[in-house]
Amino acid sequence: MILGLMRRLGDRPAWMRWGLLAVGLAVAAILPWVLYPPVATDILCWGLFAVAFDLLLGHAGLLSFGHAAFWGGSAYVTGLIALHSGLPFYVAVLGGAVAAAVLALPIGYLAVRRSGIYFAMITLAFAQMVYFVANQWSAVTGGENGLQGIPRNLPGVDLSDAFTFYYAALPVVLLGLAAARRIVRSPFGRVTAAIRDNTDRVRALGYPADRYKLTVFTASAFLSGLAGGLFAVNHGFASLQEVDWTTSGKVVVMTVLGGIGTLWGSLVGAAAIVRLEDWLSTAGFEQTDLVTGGVFIVVVLLFRQGLWGTATRLLRPRPPAPPTPDPAEPADPDRTPHLTKR
Amino acid sequence: MKRRLTMGVAAAAVGTLLAACGAGGPGSGGGKISGGKLTLGVLTDLSGVYADLAGNGAVAAVQMAADDFQKKYGDKAVTKKIDVIKADHQNKPEVANTQAREMYERKGADALFDVPTSSAALAVQTVAAQQKKLYFNTGAATTELAGKSCNAYTYEWAYDSYMLAHGTGTQVTQQGGKNWYLIYPDYAFGQDMQAKFTPAIESAGGRVVAKDPTPFPSDNYSTFLLKAPTLNPKPDVLGALQAGGDLANVVKQYDQFKVKDKGVQLAIGLLFDSDIRAIGADKLAGTMFTTAWFWNLDDRSRAWAQRFQQRTGQLPTFDQAADYSAATAYLEAVQKAGTDKAESVSKVLNGMTFDDFFARNATVRTADHRVTHDAYLAKVKAPAQATQDGDYTELVRTIPAAQAFDKPSPDCHLG
Numbered sequence: 058m059i060l061g062l063m064r065r066l067g068d069r070p071a072w073m074r075w076g077l078l079a080v081g082l083a084v085a086a087i088l089p090w091v092l093y094p095p096v097a098t099d100i101l102c103w104g105l106f107a108v109a110f111d112l113l114l115g116h117a118g119l120l121s122f123g124h125a126a127f128w129g130g131s132a133y134v135t136g137l138i139a140l141h142s143g144l145p146f147y148v149a150v151l152g153g154a155v156a157a158a159v160l161a162l163p164i165g166y167l168a169v170r171r172s173g174i175y176f177a178m179i180t181l182a183f184a185q186m187v188y189f190v191a192n193q194w195s196a197v198t199g200g201e202n203g204l205q206g207i208p209r210n211l212p213g214v215d216l217s218d219a220f221t222f223y224y225a226a227l228p229v230v231l232l233g234l235a236a237a238r239r240i241v242r243s244p245f246g247r248v249t250a251a252i253r254d255n256t257d258r259v260r261a262l263g264y265p266a267d268r269y270k271l272t273v274f275t276a277s278a279f280l281s282g283l284a285g286g287l288f289a290v291n292h293g294f295a296s297l298q299e300v301d302w303t304t305s306g307k308v309v310v311m312t313v314l315g316g317i318g319t320l321w322g323s324l325v326g327a328a329a330i331v332r333l334e335d336w337l338s339t340a341g342f343e344q345t346d347l348v349t350g351g352v353f354i355v356v357v358l359l360f361r362q363g364l365w366g367t368a369t370r371l372l373r374p375r376p377p378a379p380p381t382p383d384p385a386e387p388a389d390p391d392r393t394p395h396l397t398k399r
Numbered sequence: 400m401k402r403r404l405t406m407g408v409a410a411a412a413v414g415t416l417l418a419a420c421g422a423g424g425p426g427s428g429g430g431k432i433s434g435g436k437l438t439l440g441v442l443t444d445l446s447g448v449y450a451d452l453a454g455n456g457a458v459a460a461v462q463m464a465a466d467d468f469q470k471k472y473g474d475k476a477v478t479k480k481i482d483v484i485k486a487d488h489q490n491k492p493e494v495a496n497t498q499a500r501e502m503y504e505r506k507g508a509d510a511l512f513d514v515p516t517s518s519a520a521l522a523v524q525t526v527a528a529q530q531k532k533l534y535f536n537t538g539a540a541t542t543e544l545a546g547k548s549c550n551a552y553t554y555e556w557a558y559d560s561y562m563l564a565h566g567t568g569t570q571v572t573q574q575g576g577k578n579w580y581l582i583y584p585d586y587a588f589g590q591d592m593q594a595k596f597t598p599a600i601e602s603a604g605g606r607v608v609a610k611d612p613t614p615f616p617s618d619n620y621s622t623f624l625l626k627a628p629t630l631n632p633k634p635d636v637l638g639a640l641q642a643g644g645d646l647a648n649v650v651k652q653y654d655q656f657k658v659k660d661k662g663v664q665l666a667i668g669l670l671f672d673s674d675i676r677a678i679g680a681d682k683l684a685g686t687m688f689t690t691a692w693f694w695n696l697d698d699r700s701r702a703w704a705q706r707f708q709q710r711t712g713q714l715p716t717f718d719q720a721a722d723y724s725a726a727t728a729y730l731e732a733v734q735k736a737g738t739d740k741a742e743s744v745s746k747v748l749n750g751m752t753f754d755d756f757f758a759r760n761a762t763v764r765t766a767d768h769r770v771t772h773d774a775y776l777a778k779v780k781a782p783a784q785a786t787q788d789g790d791y792t793e794l795v796r797t798i799p800a801a802q803a804f805d806k807p808s809p810d811c812h813l814g
Contacts, residue, residue, distance in 0.1 A: 093505055095497075201586035201615060202518040203492045205548075206525045217529065219504070293529070294522065296493040339501070 081321075085227060094219035095291060096335045100328045101223070101230045102288040107311040107323035108237050109280030114309075115318030116241050117273045118253030119169070122177040122305050123184030124281055126164070127157040129300030130187055131282030132289035136204040137197070139290065145211050150229060150286035157282025158275050160187070165274035169267050172256070181302065188300045203296030207289055219291075226287050233283045234324075240276060241320060249273050310353050316363025325365050431738045433509070436480035439465060439726060440508030442498055442523060443538065445487035448616045448644030449515040451673035452716045453538050457513040458485045459711045460719040464726035468734075477734045484508065488519050490616070495519035499526040499534075509739045510535060510729055512722050515643070517541035517588035527552040533741050535729060537721035540642075540669060541591040545767040546808035552741060554748065554768045556758075557721035558691040560588070560595040561805040563668050566689025566776045566798055568599035571636060571666045574687075577605045580634035580663070582623045582649070584641050585612035592640040592668050600638075608634045613641070620649050621656065628661035640668035647677045654682055671716040675779060675791045684781040691774055692717040692757050693792040699756040714789040717757075724757035760800045766807040774803035 089097040106128055113119050135153030139146055168179040191198045198204060209216040209225075216222045240246050251259045252266050260266050289295040298304065307330070315326025330349060337345045360367040441458045444450050465481040484506055488495035495514065502508040503526065511527065514520045515538030527534035528550040536544055537557040545555050572579075579600050583589035589612065597607050609630050611623055627637050637658065639649045646667065653665055670688040694704035694714050703723070707715045732747040733739050749765040758772035776795040785791065 093501075095500065095504075195590075201492075202521060205492070205496075205522055292493070292496055293525065294493060294496045296491070296496075298491065298493045339505075 085231070089220050089223040092332070093335070094223050096331065098219065098223045098226055098291045099288070099335075100331045101226055102284045102291060103308075103311060103327040103331050104284075104324040105230045105233045105287075106281050106284035106308050107315065107327040108234055108320055109277045109284065110308045111312045111315075111317065111320055111323040112237050112240060112280065113273060113277040114312055115320065115323075116246060116253065117249040117270060119172070119270065119274065120177050120309070121168075121180040121274075121277075122302070122309070123164070123180030123182070123187075124278075124308055125300050125302060125304035126180075126184035126187040127161060127278040127281040128285035128288070128304060128308070129191065129295070130160050131157040131285040132295040132299040133191060133198055133204060135286035136207040136289050136295040139207050139210060140204070143208075143210055146209050146216075146225075146290045147211070147229065149210075150283060150290065153286035153289070154279050154282035157285070158279040161275045161278030162271070165271045165278070169270035169274060181305070184300065184302060184305055188297065188302070191300050192297055198295075201297065203294055204289075205294060207293045207295065209290055209293070222291065226291065229283060229287060233280050236276075237280060237320060240273070245269070245272070310349070314353060314356050314363055316366030319363065319365040319369070322363050322365025326363065329364065432478045432733075433739055434507055435478065436482060437465075437478050437730070437733065437739055438482045438484060438506065438508045439729075440502040440506070440511045441483065441485045441513050441722070442488050442495065442502060442511050442519075443485065443513045444490050444515050445485070447490045449490060449538070449642070451677065452643055452671040453513050453515045453718050453722075455485075456707075456711055456713065456715060456719040457538070457722045458483065460707065460715065460722040461512050461726045463707065463710060464723045464730065468727065468730040472734065477737060481730070488514065488516070490516040490519060492516075492518040492522040496522040496526060499523040500530070503527070503530040503532045508532065509733075509741075512726055513538045513718070515539060515718065516586075517543070517591065518586045520544060521548055521587060524548055524550060524553045531741055533729065533744060535722075535725040537725055538718050539588065541587045542595065542805065542808070543587065543591060545769040545811060547810040549767050549808070549811040549813060551745065551768070551813040554725070554763065554770060556725040556770050557718060558774070559769075559804065560592045560668075562691070562774050562798075562803050563592065563689050564595035564599040566774060566803075567666060567668065567687055568596045568605075568638075569603045570689075570776055570795075571687055572600050572603035572605035576636035576664060576666065578632055578634045579605060579607045579636045579638050579666075580627050580630055581607055581610035581638040581640060582613050582620070583610065583668075584615035584617075584645060586615050588642065589613075589615065589640055596638060596640065596668065608632060613645075616645050618648055620652050624649075624652055624656045624658050627658055627663050634663055636666045637663050638666050638668065642669045643671070643674065644677070646670070646674050650678045650682060670779075671718065672714060672789070672791055673716050676789070680779060680782045680785065680791050683779040686779045687776070687795070688778070689774060689776055689798070690717055690792070691772075692720050693775065693777065693794075694720070695786075695790055695792060696775070696794070703756045720757045724755050727755070728753065728763075762800070764807060766813075767811040768813065769804060769807065771800045771804045773800050774798040 110124055113121055131153030134156040135149045138144060138149040138152045164183045168176055171179060192200055209222055216225055248264055248269055252269055256266050311326040311330050312323045314329060316322030333349055334345050337348055362370060439461050441461050443453045443457050445454055462483045465483055469476055486498045486502055488498050499511060502511060510533040511523060512535045514523050514536055517539040520536050520539030523534055524544060534553045536553060536555050540558060540560045542559045542561050544553060581593055581596060583593040593610055600607055613623060627634060639646060641649050667686055667688050675683055694700055704715055732744045735747045736743040748763050751763045753761050758770060761770055761772035763770050775797055777792045778795055779791055780793045
């Protein structure tokens with residue numbers, strides 16, 4: 058009975074989707090009661106970042122290795138706006154996200170002409186340039202010292218308490234997640250999925266594939282920027298770590314851990330990594346990377362579809378029911394085979 | 400339609416939550432000593448280039464202060480329970496930011512101590528003000544802590560770049576090292592050192608021929624060492640403003656590349672006993688440096704150093720001695736104030752004059768929370784002159800407290 062019910066989760070009828078949404082919102086609502094509030098906010102930020110990254114990797118088949126440029130670039134811009142203008146932090150974060158999107162245009166314009174490893178290397182190269190600028194332009198970015206003392210401005214509300222700030226940051230993240238879901242389920246999203254699976258055929262059908270790729274790249278950068286800006290405000294700090302290549306690597310790990318192309322899996326992956334790192338560091342364990350690296354290897358070897366992907370596969374009836382095409386409602390993207398061609 | 404409904408419900412749910420939870424969160428206790436105990440946090444470098452000059456030795460020094468305080472007051476102590484906790488900031492400002500927040504907020508630290516690495520110290524200073532808890536800096540040298548970035552919750556206990564520059568820079572220039580080539584680590588500490596050394600050298604009649612930032616931390620200084628003798632005019636002095644493990648690398652490579660034989664002397668900005676131990680006193684013999692304290696200064700210092708050595712197996716650096724001094728002063732102030740509330744403790748500390756084994760003729764300046772005390776111009780003893788293992792330092796002259804530190808900065812407004 059229970060197993061049957063759980064199996065039906067995979068099919069996700071309407072009421073089930075509502076249930077999932079309700080569970081998700083409930084978890085988001087109680088998170089800072091269960092966890093140390095700054096860590097809970099970190100989970101939100103990294104979760105949105107990983108989802109934005111999955112938008113590109115899972116739903117357009119583009120593995121960027123330079124997303125730290127957008128996360129970190131936005132962190133700096135957000136910080137500068139908040140420090141020098143005194144505007145509400147929502148405006149600062151939005152400004153940071155817009156800056157990330159603007160930064161993504163030239164990078165994406167050049168990078169989307171290549172795919173696979175070349176795409177990854179080009180994005181990495183640009184991210185390293187951003188790192189260099191952030192390091193050398195110390196009059197603005199603070200160089201090694203970072204941008205310190207970023208305020209949490211919001212007229213009429215005292216956000217100095219991390220607990221309150223979580224609930225102030227939550228709507229931004231939820232809007233970002235809703236936007237990501239909307240993009241994936243839109244006709245536009247179907248085209249990017251088709252580009253992922255067979256770019257040449259999409260071109261033959263008359264779609265300007267590169268323009269689609271550039272658009273999804275920019276959208277991903279914008280959402281990454283939202284996340285990075287919030288992160289900077291949460292910590293009151295933007296540092297070189299935010300534009301470091303290891304940050305680009307971390308988001309790849311989170312997305313792969315959660316399950317490529319599952320969107321919500323990235324949230325789970327991000328939460329798992331942030332929680333694990335926090336738990337290890339408060340336990341006084343120094344070699345955090347060793348453990349997260351080990352977990353990553355195990356997941357990649359044993360659960361190729363990540364935590365979320367594996368969970369939904371196990372809960373799905375076997376053999377998988379043939380997809381019933383519904384002309385009004387496009388098929389659930391979670392059900393499409395993931396990244397058959399990369 | 401269905402989708403729009405979903406969004407509507409989601410928005411409504413979030414709105415309700417925001418309203419419901421806005422007033423929640425942890426509050427602060429109303430007792431005299433919050434939580435019934437004092438927690439002293441040591442945020443330091445436990446694994447990197449500054450681990451020897453601060454690190455676990457700094458933790459031991461603070462623990463020693465706590466033990467001595469309890470022994471002194473016994474039942475009359477303001478609290479019977481004093482915890483000492485430690486954390487590693489890896490010399491990174493973003494880690495220091497997170498760890499400081501965590502120590503104050505989650506682990507209940509009443510005050511933080513040490514924090515080598517100026518960029519990390521600046522981050523901790525910001526957190527201290529946000530949390531309204533005290534921070535006693537002993538490890539970081541930047542004058543910005545008591546200048547542009549100063550705040551009412553931070554005290555500078557040991558030394559700063561002004562003290563180092565006006566001791567070493569002035570003295571070496573007056574002795575004939577007119578042309579300088581400065582290399583400095585490219586972060587808050589090095590930038591500030593460079594900015595303080597240059598005017599000190601120039602006002603003593605010298606000249607800075609060239610200056611180069613170096614990566615922090617780094618293992619390889621060959622570029623700069625090979626460049627030094629080729630500069631025009633040729634510098635008399637290579638001013639190495641690195642610290643800790645980085646400094647050890649510079650000096651070892653200075654030796655390997657035989658830069659001294661090419662006529663360029665070495666001057667060092669900041670030298671700890673742990674550095675001399677790592678580099679070797681023979682390589683440094685005769686080198687001039689400025690220090691806030693050294694263990695072989697007099698009987699009072701030696702007595703404390705001996706107790707420290709019994710505890711840790713090593714002789715203390717001036718940073719570790721300053722940690723003890725600061726922790727003791729903090730605990731005494733809490734005892735006097737009868738509470739661990741930062742503002743009340745601050746009131747006891749501000750304007751206080753004292754004289755302990757570390758800080759002589761010391762004053763806690765009210766204007767910028769800089770502790771002024773005597774500093775020492777010293778040189779490294781040749782190993783043959785050392786009376787015992789670890790005896791590295793020969794006093795050249797004492798710099799009186801009034802001259803050792805700069806006037807309070809006009810940029811500092813304690814808020």
